[in-house]
Amino acid sequence: MFENCVSSGSLRRCGLIANHFMAKTHLNGGRRFYKCPRFDEEASRGLWEWRDVEMPLHVTMSINNLYTSLKSVEVERNYLKKMVANLEDVVFAERLKMEKIMKEMKGINSANLDDVARMEDKLQTIKWFIVF
Structure with a gap:
């Protein structure tokens, strides 16, 4: 009021x-x-x-209309703030998941590289046996 x-x-x-x-x-x-x-x-x-x-009546009506518009914009702003906060939470959670996946991929890649290096060593050893 x-x-x-x-x-x-x-x-x-x-x-x-x-x-x-x-x-x-x-x-x-x-x-x-x-x-x-x-x-x-x-x-x-x-x-x-x-x-x-x-x-005058038209002035009070204009003021009332502006006040009503202001209140509706405030409600929309608060709703959008909540949406942004929720999206930030989702993005943060997804970022953590992606970082975990990236660490796992690096581990898999380094394990594969170690396997490849061991296989190359074995291949080199086999080549030496064949040559001699």
């Missing part, structure tokens, strides 16, 4: 400083007002007052 903007305002009869808010309703969207900090208490006189003059 309204959003606390500033915690300062005009001094009330009770001696407390009134809080400054901005209305978010359809009819008063964007209008600023002061409200007593004790507004909801029984001892309060329930005082509040508009800070600025009433705006």
Whole structure:
């Protein structure tokens, strides 16, 4: 309905400083007002007052539409942030898998190279036997 903007305002009869808010309703969207900090208490006189003059209907409707658009963009942004975080987790997990596979492949390749070197040595030995 309204959003606390500033915690300062005009001094009330009770001696407390009134809080400054901005209305978010359809009819008063964007209008600023002061409200007593004790507004909801029984001892309060329930005082509040508009800070600025009433705006034309088309202006309040425009403000309300912009506020609604802002909220929908914020919801979409939060959704996209969650998607990015989830994708980063997936990419990290896949990266770990790929690193493990690469280590295994290096091990297999080095084992194969050792086998090839041993076979070449045996072949060389066989050649020496054939020659002599």
